[in-house]
Amino acid sequence: MSAPLLEVRKVSRFFGGVKANLDVSFQVETGMVLGLIGPNGAGKTTLFNCITGFYPPSRGEIHFAGQRIDGKSPDQVCRLGMARTWQKVRPLAKLSVLDNVVVGALLHTISVRQAREAAREHLRAVGLQARADVLAGGLPIGERKKLEVARVLATRPRLILLDEVMGGLNARESEDLIGLILEIKKRGLTQIVIEHDMKAIVRISDRIVVLNSGEKLAEGTPKEVTSNAAVISAYLGASEGAKA
Numbered sequence: 001m002s003a004p005l006l007e008v009r010k011v012s013r014f015f016g017g018v019k020a021n022l023d024v025s026f027q028v029e030t031g032m033v034l035g036l037i038g039p040n041g042a043g044k045t046t047l048f049n050c051i052t053g054f055y056p057p058s059r060g061e062i063h064f065a066g067q068r069i070d071g072k073s074p075d076q077v078c079r080l081g082m083a084r085t086w087q088k089v090r091p092l093a094k095l096s097v098l099d100n101v102v103v104g105a106l107l108h109t110i111s112v113r114q115a116r117e118a119a120r121e122h123l124r125a126v127g128l129q130a131r132a133d134v135l136a137g138g139l140p141i142g143e144r145k146k147l148e149v150a151r152v153l154a155t156r157p158r159l160i161l162l163d164e165v166m167g168g169l170n171a172r173e174s175e176d177l178i179g180l181i182l183e184i185k186k187r188g189l190t191q192i193v194i195e196h197d198m199k200a201i202v203r204i205s206d207r208i209v210v211l212n213s214g215e216k217l218a219e220g221t222p223k224e225v226t227s228n229a230a231v232i233s234a235y236l237g238a239s240e241g242a243k244a
């Protein structure tokens with residue numbers, strides 16, 4: 001069997017007395033969509049920050065594409081083929097939608113013309129081609145989330161980490177994002193998706209990891225996880241009425 005694309009080994013991250021992540025371990029195989037769920041404050045975003053190099057883990061190891069990456073900078077990790085979106089989207093507001101994506105594409109070419117061509121392609125992929133010349137700061141939330149995905153694609157990653165890309169979207173916009181994630185999967189790219197909407201996560205994920213109070217509570221197929229008694233009492237039951 002080939003080695004997993006990503007391996008998180010007993011990763012912990014402490015902020016003073018807060019255990020944001022505690023001994024979290026899981027693997028991600030090439031081509032799969034891993035859903036990462038858990039209540040607010042469970043440590044999901046912190047785990048993304050550790051994986052993508054924004055924080056070094058306090059303990060543990062992270063291996064990506066055959067290399068140990070914990071301790072590397074976000075830029076180094078990105079060059080190895082990993083790209084993320086942010087829960088709080090922050091486009092370069094004063095640049096056009098196209099130029100926001102050009103910035104990502106320039107990771108792989110010094111030719112602005114080539115970067116523009118690639119960027120247009122990625123905008124088409126997410127359905128934003130008609131908005132190319134608009135200032136990114138003026139986009140409504142649904143389109144900003146799509147722009148985030150286009151920016152990520154432009155860096156030509158092998159692993160994409162999406163932090164609540166459906167947060168704040170209406171049903172139709174969420175449906176667009178689900179379609180996009182499945183389309184990206186078809187291209188063979190690997191994705192880790194943080195998402196609150198259980199129906200969405202069950203549809204897109206091959207496997208799901210559940211975090212609770214910083215620790216891994218459960219892991220398995222969508223079916224296994226949604227029928228897991230500990231998950232139901234810690235998460236599904238508690239969040240049923242408060243789907244954020």
Ligand SMILES: Nc1ncnc2c1ncn2[C@@H]1O[C@H](COP(=O)(O)OP(=O)(O)O)[C@@H](O)[C@H]1O
Pocket residue numbers: 015018019020038039040041042043044045046047
């Ligand atoms: N930079 C930080 N400084 C201090 N505490 C943090 C920081 N980032 C996250 N935390 C804490 O870590 C815990 C997990 O947060 P987070 O990873 O954002 O959870 P989630 O994304 O699952 O909602 C929370 O208690 C949060 O307050």
Ligand SMILES: [Mg+2]
Pocket residue numbers: 044045046087
């Ligand atoms: Mg978060």
